[in-house]
Amino acid sequence: MTTMRKATADRYADVADRSLAVLRHAEDAAEENGLDPFERITCRLHRRWIHQCVHSPARVVPITGHRWCRDCECPASISVDQLLGDVVIRCTRCLRVPATAATRQLVRACRASLAAATA
Numbered sequence: 001m002t003t004m005r006k007a008t009a010d011r012y013a014d015v016a017d018r019s020l021a022v023l024r025h026a027e028d029a030a031e032e033n034g035l036d037p038f039e040r041i042t043c044r045l046h047r048r049w050i051h052q053c054v055h056s057p058a059r060v061v062p063i064t065g066h067r068w069c070r071d072c073e074c075p076a077s078i079s080v081d082q083l084l085g086d087v088v089i090r091c092t093r094c095l096r097v098p099a100t101a102a103t104r105q106l107v108r109a110c111r112a113s114l115a116a117a118t119a
């Protein structure tokens, strides 16, 4: 891939949204210094805002409880309303909102990501 051959500084050059690229870069660095990866509002893996990639299976993390219902041991779906800024996480089996710190953290990150992307 042509975009991969350059140094780190150019790694994000293909990202049209400069503010996203800048913040992602900052969060990559902060993460190496101890920032909780789940507090990020940009995604290292998908190179997008969190609210744009939370639907990905990669965001289901049973160990931490992110997008995961511990009662059912089952993934939770997430819906993001970009207009209203609403974020709802719901177990795909029992349809309840997992009452965990991980759920609250993910909702918080998505709302912050929505806000930053539309700023």
Ligand SMILES: [Zn+2]
Pocket: 043, 044, 045, 046, 047, 048, 053, 054, 056
């Ligand atoms: Zn992602």
Ligand SMILES: [Zn+2]
Pocket: 069, 070, 071, 072, 073, 074, 091, 092, 093, 094, 095, 096
């Ligand atoms: Zn459940």
